[in-house]
Amino acid sequence: MSDLIARSDRLRAAALLSPAYIWLTVAVFLPLSAMIFFSLLSDVPFGDRTWHFTLENYGAFFESTTYARLLWKSLMLGVTVTVVSVIVGFPCAYVLAKVVRGRARGALFLLVILPFWSNSLVRIFSWAIVLRGNGVLSTAIDAVLPWDVRINLMFSPTAIVIGLVHSYLPYVILTSYLALQAIDDSLIEAARSLGAKRRTILLRIILPLSTPGIIAGAVLIFVPVVGSFMEPRLLGGRLGTYYGTVIEDQFVAVFNWPLGAALSFILLAVVLTILAIASPILRRAQV
Amino acid sequence: MSNRFLSRIGLLYLGMILFFLYAPILVMAVMSFNASEFYQLPFSYSTEWYERLQRNDEILTAAWRSVWIAIITTIIATTLGTSAAIALFRYEFTGKRVLQVLLFPPIAIPWLITGTAMLIFFFGVGIGRGTPAVIIGHVALALPYVIVVVTARLSTFDRSLEEAARSLGASAWQVTRGVTLPWILPGVIAGGLFAFAVSFDQFVVSYFLAEPGDSTLPVLIYTAIRKGFTPEINAVSTIIIAISMGIMLLAARFSNFGGER
Numbered sequence: 001m002s003d004l005i006a007r008s009d010r011l012r013a014a015a016l017l018s019p020a021y022i023w024l025t026v027a028v029f030l031p032l033s034a035m036i037f038f039s040l041l042s043d044v045p046f047g048d049r050t051w052h053f054t055l056e057n058y059g060a061f062f063e064s065t066t067y068a069r070l071l072w073k074s075l076m077l078g079v080t081v082t083v084v085s086v087i088v089g090f091p092c093a094y095v096l097a098k099v100v101r102g103r104a105r106g107a108l109f110l111l112v113i114l115p116f117w118s119n120s121l122v123r124i125f126s127w128a129i130v131l132r133g134n135g136v137l138s139t140a141i142d143a144v145l146p147w148d149v150r151i152n153l154m155f156s157p158t159a160i161v162i163g164l165v166h167s168y169l170p171y172v173i174l175t176s177y178l179a180l181q182a183i184d185d186s187l188i189e190a191a192r193s194l195g196a197k198r199r200t201i202l203l204r205i206i207l208p209l210s211t212p213g214i215i216a217g218a219v220l221i222f223v224p225v226v227g228s229f230m231e232p233r234l235l236g237g238r239l240g241t242y243y244g245t246v247i248e249d250q251f252v253a254v255f256n257w258p259l260g261a262a263l264s265f266i267l268l269a270v271v272l273t274i275l276a277i278a279s280p281i282l283r284r285a286q287v
Numbered sequence: 288m289s290n291r292f293l294s295r296i297g298l299l300y301l302g303m304i305l306f307f308l309y310a311p312i313l314v315m316a317v318m319s320f321n322a323s324e325f326y327q328l329p330f331s332y333s334t335e336w337y338e339r340l341q342r343n344d345e346i347l348t349a350a351w352r353s354v355w356i357a358i359i360t361t362i363i364a365t366t367l368g369t370s371a372a373i374a375l376f377r378y379e380f381t382g383k384r385v386l387q388v389l390l391f392p393p394i395a396i397p398w399l400i401t402g403t404a405m406l407i408f409f410f411g412v413g414i415g416r417g418t419p420a421v422i423i424g425h426v427a428l429a430l431p432y433v434i435v436v437v438t439a440r441l442s443t444f445d446r447s448l449e450e451a452a453r454s455l456g457a458s459a460w461q462v463t464r465g466v467t468l469p470w471i472l473p474g475v476i477a478g479g480l481f482a483f484a485v486s487f488d489q490f491v492v493s494y495f496l497a498e499p500g501d502s503t504l505p506v507l508i509y510t511a512i513r514k515g516f517t518p519e520i521n522a523v524s525t526i527i528i529a530i531s532m533g534i535m536l537l538a539a540r541f542s543n544f545g546g547e548r
Contacts, residue, residue, distance in 0.1 A: 013377070016373060017374045017375070019367045019370065019371075020367040020368060020370065020434070023427060023430065024389065024393065024427055024430060027424055027426065029392075030408055031401070031405045032396075032401075034404065035400075035404040038411075095297035095298065099294045108301065110539055112305065115308045115309065117532075118312075118528050119505065119528055120488065121490045122315075122524040123311070126312050126314065128512070128516070129315050129521065130314050136326075169307075170308075223395060223396075224398075227397025227399040228397075251406060257407060271395075
């Protein structure tokens with residue numbers, strides 16, 4: 001009898017689960033597999049084009065240093081944005097979790113997270129308005145400083161980093177905040193009553209206990225930044241050629257899809273490696 | 288240094304972060320009301336750019352397309368995601384852990400990779416580019432968010448309520464409709480709002496999947512910015528950001544993003 005109930009339960013579970021997972025399979029997992037297949041072709045297999053299997057597309061990556069150098073450039077951009085975001089974001093999360101009290105905390109927390117859930121393209125565009133020469137920033141600085149300064153950050157690597165930090169900063173604030181909130185205040189009280197200095201409390205209690213949260217935030221920032229193309233394109237101008245923009249070009253400008261697929265797959269491999277290394281920490285941080 | 292002094296500095300710092308996060312958005316919004324086509328200062332108030340927007344058919348069509356794509360995405364993703372979340376909560380079976388882990392690739396893999404992979408696959412199987420492809424993609428991106436948000440709400444649900452209803456003779460469907468769904472409704476609404484936001488704000492995947500003359504609003508804006516922008520883009524961007532922030536404020540009312548519990 002119990003076996004019978006279990007079987008009907010199993011059917012119900014399957015009926016409830018399969019639509020969502022079939023959808024994910026068709027829209028995400030099969031496409032990712034198709035991308036691997038495509039990256040091994042000499043030409044797109046549409047119409048009457050002739051094609052054969054080849055490793056040429058991966059060869060293109062390893063033959064010249066062009067693509068490897070761009071991948072390195074993107075990885076370094078990821079490191080820069082991640083480090084800046086952690087340094088700027090952690091103290092902010094600390095203030096939210098341990099200094100602000102009561103109802104204000106929830107409201108301020110929402111204010112910090114809110115931009116993250118608004119349109120990222122529009123936010124990058126807003127930086128273009130602020131940073132352009134003769135724009136608001138340069139006018140404001142001109143008005144404050146007595147001597148003549150011409151600031152034109154637009155179309156520079158700095159502009160790209162500013163835009164990306166703005167886009168992803170809330171991630172590390174969110175994960176650090178959750179980790180910091182989990183630290184029992186009485187632990188800090190105990191340390192203080194035993195005579196621990198502020199620095200000791202920070203270095204021996206708060207930082208070690210919030211490390212999983214910081215790392216989770218860092219991974220969540222690093223991964224999308226390495227694959228970014230819209231931000232470098234809009235804020236970097238001619239200097240904005242990165243690994244992501246080259247992939248974009250293969251699909252929308254050059255129409256070399258097999259090469260684009262190979263470059264995408266190499267990026268995917270890098271990303272999955274990073275996620276795999278970080279996954280025990282991510283699981284501990286429960287994000 | 289007193290504690291009070293330190294917490295003042297802390298609050299000041301928090302204020303600076305909020306300034307950094309909101310100032311550019313405010314500047315963009317203010318500039319949409321500036322009369323100068325070249326963003327020249329001093330500021331002189333004008334609603335000209337919003338009036339022009341009303342006459343810009345290309346932008347209006349794209350805006351409506353974005354809205355109804357987001358609505359369809361919300362309906363499909365919320366239905367499929369809620370049923371999956373209920374099944375994951377209610378039943379124990381082998382492979383459950385794998386199914387939960389499979390929700391992360393759509394969130395964690397950069398959209399550039401997912402988007403180009405979808406383009407390749409949809410072309411290969413004959414779906415091609417266009418609105419159906421965009422909807423298929425958006426639903427897939429929104430599903431994990433719905434499942435995660437609804438699951439979070441379900442974790443506050445008392446299982447014995449379902450058992451009680453069942454032992455009183457309710458069928459599985461009656462239990463779901465009469466007991467489980469009313470309880471998780473705030474989570475379902477929050478999940479639906481997340482799904483709407485994911486679709487309405489989605490640029491990357493739409494960019495690769497939308498047909499050139501048939502694009503969504505963010506894709507149109509991207510193309511326009513690259514050609515050289517006017518305050519009209521500010522006006523439409525201001526409207527978009529107001530809508531998406533409004534939606535997230537609503538979502539926050541129904542769930543609390545992992546904030547206070």
